[in-house]
Amino acid sequence: MNNLAQERKYRKLITALSIIIPIAVAALFGINLRKLGFDVEPFTFLPPIYATINGVTAVLLVAAVVAIKKGKRKLHEKLNTLAILCSLAFLLMYIAYHMTSDSTSFGGEGVIKYIYYFILITHILLSIAVIPLVLTTLMRAKLGDFKKHRKIAKITFPIWLYVAITGVVVYLMISPYYV
Numbered sequence: 720m721n722n723l724a725q726e727r728k729y730r731k732l733i734t735a736l737s738i739i740i741p742i743a744v745a746a747l748f749g750i751n752l753r754k755l756g757f758d759v760e761p762f763t764f765l766p767p768i769y770a771t772i773n774g775v776t777a778v779l780l781v782a783a784v785v786a787i788k789k790g791k792r793k794l795h796e797k798l799n800t801l802a803i804l805c806s807l808a809f810l811l812m813y814i815a816y817h818m819t820s821d822s823t824s825f826g827g828e829g830v831i832k833y834i835y836y837f838i839l840i841t842h843i844l845l846s847i848a849v850i851p852l853v854l855t856t857l858m859r860a861k862l863g864d865f866k867k868h869r870k871i872a873k874i875t876f877p878i879w880l881y882v883a884i885t886g887v888v889v890y891l892m893i894s895p896y897y898v
Contacts, residue, residue: 722862729858737851740810747814751821761820762812766890766897769812773886776805780880796860802879803853809886826896835892842885849878 752759783798825835852875859868 722864725862726858729854729862733851733854733858736854740850741847744810744814748817750818752818759819762816763820763897765812765816766894769809769816770887770890772805772809772812773883773890776802776809777880777883777887779805780876780883784876799857803857806853806883821898823893823897825893827892831892835889838885838892839889842882842889845878846882846886849875849882853879 753761779798779802783795783802786792786798787795825832825839827835852871856868856871856875859865859871
């Protein structure tokens with residue numbers, strides 16, 4: 720299969736995942752197993768774990784950029800693969816938490832409330848936008864099109880890094896309000 724045919728195949732998969740993942744997360748976010756009558760303990764231990772995973776993702780992303788700038792392509796690839804796996808682990812834990820626990824409301828007031836919601840909203844919107852960016856960046860590397868890979872990676876990296884860092888910030892800001 721030539722690169723063009725492979726790219727078409729990957730594009731379909733990227734498009735599907737870029738639509739399915741946010742819809743699935745939104746749908747699952749609205750399902751609380753306890754409210755549906757299931758006898759499950761709330762997974763209240765998860766938020767600090769998935770916030771830490773977001774922090775690890777940020778470190779991995781920066782390390783991956785440093786690695787490629789030093790010409791260490793294999794290390795760069797491994798670090799980015801780990802970052803993708805961390806993001807996937809975060810997503811699964813985030814869903815599990817929200818399916819077993821009540822949502823926590825931010826209790827801050829005044830300017831801090833507006834700062835929190837600005838960070839939260841940009842985090843959510845960019846976490847949706849970064850899905851096709853990460854997958855396209857990965858596809859370009861897998862297809863060996865490193866010129867296009869570098870071009871899109873320059874867009875993907877800062878957005879993904881912002882999402883990872885703001886995930887930690889959102890957790891730190893809301894953690895005093897967990898019950």
